[in-house]
Amino acid sequence: MKRHLLAACAALVWTGAALAQDGKAKLAALKPADFPTQPIELTVVYPAGGGMDYTGRLLAKFMEKHFDAKVIVNNRTGGAGMIGHNYLATQAKPDGYTLGVVANTLWADSLLRANGRWTYKDFEPIAFLNYDPLTWAVATDGPLKDKPLKQIVEDAKAKPGATRVAVLAGNTSEMLVENVELLTGAKFTKVPFQGGAPGITAALGGHVEIGVAFTTEYRGHIEAGKMKAIGVAGDKRLPILPDAPTFNEALGTKEILWQAWRYVSVPKGIPADRRKFLEAWINAALDDPELQEEFRKTGALVDRSLVGENKIMPEVDRLIGLEKAFYEKTGRLK
């Protein structure tokens, strides 16, 4: 009996290894003869230790697992991401050795801050990594603890400015609040903080009523029963917050989507064979359940239906379209 079990285990291990071997063989078939001969550089535009950096480092680790080549992460930080975006758009060579691990902040930079030096059209998205929607949260001992999102928005319409929301100024979290205001006619007092976590703390201390943050930024407080999420700025509810409705669901809208949408982008003009190889390589890493589990641990959501240029491009265009329309309506973009 034991021997059979051992044999079965060995067979399982062997098939697993064979599958990995098979994947490697498939990649090897796609590999251009002259590429890669030097390490691949993943450019992350935010500092080491943050969510983007971690995403990049995980991807590098799993890319190395699925193909025998060196992948390094380079943090080109500064200017709230602008320095790295600038680098990727104007300096990085389209030779397949520099890949950008970027997020939708690239679009905002392109639309609002690049001043025509470059646009998001100078990039080609090649793989979608994961997404993480922003949420609204209230303290469970605060004045809004029993109010549904719809009611809170109604109140903010009746008494403009009486409800205070902690936002990260100039960032998607501020856009989310403005978007809600724009669509519902409500008016909130937006108090700027340096990030989601400080805003959550201010909500805990009763200095503001609502905090806007990613779930990773206050998961501990949710588990401790001190904070609760009241709205999710994504397409669907989050598995860890089954009771929190999406904004669109609660308010009857459809364009409130504010999330970190992370993907790999390359400078335009990479030779087609290298592009194809890189795409297959990154997707081999992304199909790895271990990597997906690592992403999930950080609170990010994986969606493996978005694979291949013909799937990613329309989604990118749709999201950029929504953002652009919003910037035009609020007068940020003329």
Next chain:
Amino acid sequence: MGTIDGLAQGFSIILTWQNLYFCLIGSLVGTLIGVLPGIGPLAALSLLLPITFQMPAVAGIAMLAAIFYGAMYGGSTTAVLINIPGEAASVVTSLDGYRMAQNGRAGAALGMAALGSFIAGTISLVALSFFSPLLTSVALRFGPAENFGIMMLGLVSTIFMVQGSTVKGVQMIALGLLVSCIGMDVVDGQERFTFGSVDLTNGFDLTAIVIGLFGVSEILLNMEQVATGERVKTSIRGLWPTVQDWRDSWLPILRGTGIGFVFGVLPGGGPVTASFVSYAAEKRIARQPERFGKGAIEGVAGPESANNAAVAGSMIPLLSLGLPSNAVTALLLGAFIIQGVQPGPMMMVQRPDLFWGVIASMYVGNVILLVLNLPLVGLWVQLLRVPYTILFPLVLLLSVVGAYSVNGNSFDIWVMIGFGVVGYILKKNDYELSPFVLAVVLGPLLEQSLRQSLIMSPDGAMIFARSPIAATALGVTAALVGMLLVKEHNSRRGETLT
């Protein structure tokens, strides 16, 4: 679980060969980067962070934390020996520490710095262990209005640490606040004084400023002295401070511990502010304030204790609220999340092994650092025997590497060189640089908390009067300004009379 049980569990986790090993590595690396000018704990932590991905959670975080407080020990060394602070929290240590070294008391200064750090580190760890849950609720009461009050107090009290001209001190603070305005505005995200330059969107990098002002300018000044044939002679006579030193220092150490711990717990505080405030406090209390800046051991013992206590203090909002109070703890937060752990109120319950393991590792690390540092002081002092023709280019090289390593942007090297020249000119004209640095650190926080308070207040500035904490802090600040004006007025009158 009670604190004692928790600590027992923590020690049983940390006292394994593997965890002790990583604690030792962290302490060593921390001391080293503390000694090296420019490469601060932030740069070291971000470089070493990826290594911890593969390590067990306790070992990885214990190592990173050890680098943080190890740097506070090491940072004093170069501040005392060559007047170049190893990192920003040791800026004030150089004021009196370097003069002590010039008077041939480098050993006592370094010894006192290490012992003060140890005492402060241990006391504040005990406080961290026992008061963590309690302090969390206090920290939560600090909203924007309270922060504004505390930071105003911090800024104004630095005027008291200025040697010589008060007017020059105020000028330096004003200049620092102006420099801190450069870059993206904290409230609207509007760019200010950037002249369209992408490199300036985040303002000047603090590390580049500190290395330039203190490192590069010091080398420029020293080159002058070498050229004129004058050379500072330092010898080392005994590490153990004398009985008189202890008599002078024990109260400053205790006060520094208290100040450091409080500033560590507060959002926006941290080792840098704590060391400045401690120095200002010591000078204010001293019976002979004129001794400060001329080699007073209190000026070394207080701030060095304060910066170590602040490290332990800043672990409280991090561990209990998941709220980093400065850039280094923000990186530590990243390290926790990477390990799949969310610091916050539930961590003590869900991962007591990690919570108490990290705290226990800090006790152990402090002992390791003391044991390491006292004998190593002799080694560091050997640095002084290296001829300047070798030492200065080496320090300059490390400074360039340090300034570059933070963001990987060569613009920061130019910032460093620019501030080096500025620092040289200012020092030549008897301006003090430390109030400037503090103003640069506090400027954005001050502006943010003021504007946040006014935005969230329905009745404008009344928000400060409604908060007891803010009202008290601002009241004391006003009293300090009043005292200063009276003092200035009297000394002016004295001048005209004589």
